[in-house]
Amino acid sequence: QSVLTQPPSVSGAPGQRVTISCTGSSSNIGSGNDVHWYQQLPGAAPKLVIYTNNNRPSGVPDRFSGSKSGTSASLAITGLQAEDEADYYCQSYDSNRNRVFGGGTKLTVL
Amino acid sequence: EVQLVESGGGLFKPGGSLRLSCAASGFSFSSYAINWVRQAPGKGLEWVSSISRISTYIYYADSVKGRFTMSRDNAKNSVYLEVNSLRAEDTAVYYCVRDGSPWAGDSDNWLDPWGQGTLVTVSS
Numbered sequence: 001q002s003v004l005t006q007p008p009s010v011s012g013a014p015g016q017r018v019t020i021s022c023t024g025s026s027s028n029i030g031s032g033n034d035v036h037w038y039q040q041l042p043g044a045a046p047k048l049v050i051y052t053n054n055n056r057p058s059g060v061p062d063r064f065s066g067s068k069s070g071t072s073a074s075l076a077i078t079g080l081q082a083e084d085e086a087d088y089y090c091q092s093y094d095s096n097r098n099r100v101f102g103g104g105t106k107l108t109v110l
Numbered sequence: 111e112v113q114l115v116e117s118g119g120g121l122f123k124p125g126g127s128l129r130l131s132c133a134a135s136g137f138s139f140s141s142y143a144i145n146w147v148r149q150a151p152g153k154g155l156e157w158v159s160s161i162s163r164i165s166t167y168i169y170y171a172d173s174v175k176g177r178f179t180m181s182r183d184n185a186k187n188s189v190y191l192e193v194n195s196l197r198a199e200d201t202a203v204y205y206c207v208r209d210g211s212p213w214a215g216d217s218d219n220w221l222d223p224w225g226q227g228t229l230v231t232v233s234s
Contacts, residue, residue, distance in 0.1 A: 099157035
């Protein structure tokens with residue numbers, strides 16, 4: 001059971017917009033702790049795509065965006081492309097000084 | 111190029127011990143906290159441990175506390191993870207991951223970059 005809750009799967013057609021939610025609690029996201037997002041392509045190590053709620057690292061397309069409100073956060077991907085098919089994880093920080101992850105969301109591009 | 115390279119994985123017996131290593135290059139190693147994150151086969155990511163820049167603070171997930179020991183050697187640009195009393199549920203790919211920022215605190219920092227991971231299999 002992950003500390004942060006994500007939908008197991010989402011899907012969308014090429015060119016569409018999808019969002020992935022990440023729900024926490026008052027002991028993590030709701031305490032004002034930042035949320036970060038990682039993309040894991042099949043067989044590869046995770047890669048940072050959003051840091052500090054809504055910032056994109058260099059090299060990440062501006063089709064990726066993040067937001068945070070209250071005890072939740074979201075990752076949005078617009079103009080969906082086949083190469084975006086991957087697992088996505090949110091991550092924050094908990095009151096017991098642990099980094100915490102969501103259970104992961106599998107994005108399928110139809 | 112910033113790089114983290116893990117080693118030490120393999121097949122181990124339940125109850126045994128192992129030591130994972132992570133060699134870092136391409137950045138000022140002593141300026142960053144480092145983490146271990148693991149991923150069981152077909153499962154999600156689980157943060158395991160973190161160590162601050164000069165080892166002042168070391169934190170562990172509750173699931174591994176008492177069996178895992180993280181350390182670092184800034185002279186060798188390396189971090190280590192010792193695991194005792196191995197269990198089948200320790201089977202996972204173990205990733206060495208740097209904190210994204212040398213200035214942000216633990217509660218604000220992100221994990222970047224990630225090593226390629228080393229597979230640990232615990233089985234009799």
